[in-house]
Amino acid sequence: MALATSRFLPVLDCPDPRGLAAFYRDLLGWQVTQDSDDWVELSRDGYLALAFQLAPQFVPRAWPAEGVHSHIDVFVDDLDDAEREALRLGALRVDHPPTPQKFRVYRDPAGHHFCLCTT
Missing domain, CATH: 3.10.180.10 (2,3-Dihydroxybiphenyl 1,2-Dioxygenase, domain 1)
Known part of the structure; x- marks a missing residue:
């Protein structure tokens, strides 16, 4: 039986979520959909998404x-x-x-x- 999921979201740990999100935003042309000090999410058309999570020791x-x-x-x-x-x-x-x-x-x-x- 498969999980009843609503979304699949790859997350990259990094010491600077906003900085890394900006790199991928500019590379992919996606939009920031969530932004906080420890979590930033990008999305394309609300369908594809990629997140960046604060991990100071990464x-x-x-x-x-x-x-x-x-x-x-x-x-x-x-x-x-x-x-x-x-x-x-x-x-x-x-x-x-x-x-x-x-x-x-x-x-x-x-x-x-x-x-x-x-x-």
């Missing part, structure tokens, strides 16, 4: 040595244009995968991993 994992528990994939039309925008907003490119024409790996300003991908 330390990003050392990748690839420690692996990654989870990451975000952002699908885009043009990887080069998307990379320029992500880097301008404060992302750091951290990997040169075997197929850089299909996906590229980055760290957001708090150190979480995300990928820019094409289909």
Whole structure:
């Protein structure tokens, strides 16, 4: 039996929820729907959402040595244009995968991993 859920919300721990939310707001073009000192939520059309929770002791994992528990994939039309925008907003490119024409790996300003991908 499945859970009777009303919503599924990925949450990223970070030392600065407003700062990290601003990075993803600008990267994705989503809107802030909740904002407090320890919790910020973004949403697109009230359907897709991503939240940022205050975690002052957050330390990003050392990748690839420690692996990654989870990451975000952002699908885009043009990887080069998307990379320029992500880097301008404060992302750091951290990997040169075997197929850089299909996906590229980055760290957001708090150190979480995300990928820019094409289909």
